Amino acid sequence: MLESRGTPTFIIEPKDISLEELMDNISIVFQSVYLFNDTIENNIKFGNPNASHEEVINAAKKAACHDFIMALPKGYDTVIGEGGANLSGGEKQRISIARAIIKDAPIIILDEATANVDPENEDKLQIAINSLMKEKTVIMIAHKLNTIKNADQIIVLEKGQIVQKGEHDELIKEEGIYSDFIKIREKAENWKIK
Numbered sequence: 001m002l003e004s005r006g007t008p009t010f011i012i013e014p015k016d017i018s019l020e021e022l023m024d025n026i027s028i029v030f031q032s033v034y035l036f037n038d039t040i041e042n043n044i045k046f047g048n049p050n051a052s053h054e055e056v057i058n059a060a061k062k063a064a065c066h067d068f069i070m071a072l073p074k075g076y077d078t079v080i081g082e083g084g085a086n087l088s089g090g091e092k093q094r095i096s097i098a099r100a101i102i103k104d105a106p107i108i109i110l111d112e113a114t115a116n117v118d119p120e121n122e123d124k125l126q127i128a129i130n131s132l133m134k135e136k137t138v139i140m141i142a143h144k145l146n147t148i149k150n151a152d153q154i155i156v157l158e159k160g161q162i163v164q165k166g167e168h169d170e171l172i173k174e175e176g177i178y179s180d181f182i183k184i185r186e187k188a189e190n191w192k193i194k
Contacts, residue, residue: 024105025105025106025107026105026107026108026109027047027099027100027103027104027105027107027108027109027132028100028108028109028111029093029096029097029100029108029109029110029111029113029129029132030096030111030112030113031111031112031113033084033089033092033093033095033096034083034084035080035083035084035087035092035095035096036082037079037080037081037082038079038080039074039076039077039078039079039080040069040072040075040076040077040078040080040095041053041056041076041077043080043084043095043099044056044059044060044095044098044099044102045099045102046099047059047098047099047100047101047102047103048102048103048104051102053076055102056076056098056102057076059098059099059101059102060076060095060098062098062101062128062131062132063094063095063097063098063101063128063131063132064094064124064125064127064128064131065091065094065095065097065098065124065128068091068094090120090122090124090125093113093125093128094124094125094128096113097113097125097128097129097131097132098128100132101131101132105136106136106137107136107137107138107139108132108133108136108137108138108139109138109139109140109141110129110138110139110140110141110142111141112141112142112143113125113129113140113142138151145182145185148168149168150168151167151168152167153165153166153167154166154167154168154171154178156171156176156177156178158177163176163177164176164177164178
């Protein structure tokens with residue numbers, strides 16, 4: 001049993017749950033999104049094939065992608081092409097988040113979900129991620145400080161081992177990889193070309 005902020009969390013042994021049941025309870029938003037050569041609606045419904053059109057629209061609105069979808073020639077019926085080739089990285093990510101929202105799994109894994117997003121899409125993507133994370137257990141794999149700063153617990157890994165864990169404010173006061181990383185980031189943000 002693990003304990004987090006006074007609330008007991010139980011570890012489930014692999015023998016206690018089938019792979020299918022495990023996957024039903026997890027949604028993953030990867031750094032590199034794969035979209036199918038199909039309509040935007042069907043790409044979102046991949047998270048829940050039984051979803052209604054209204055549920056798809058609701059998920060798209062929460063994922064901050066409804067407006068750009070409606071601007072496409074056929075809206076939700078627009079075929080986006082293999083891999084989503086005719087969409088920007090941020091647009092693909094938001095469709096992936098809509099897919100995770102419509103699945104409504106209790107556990108969300110965000111694997112560098114904001115890593116390859118252009119600055120103009122990053123704010124919209126953060127809104128989408130915040131909608132996705134409501135009332136969920138979230139495991140976030142990230143290097144961007146603004147993505148992890150407000151996490152309840154940050155775990156720092158080195159060579160596959162946990163070397164630090166805690167909240168942002170605690171970790172920046174400790175000597176170690178996390179505070180070193182923050183210092184390097186702050187120096188890089190202050191660089192200027194003259």
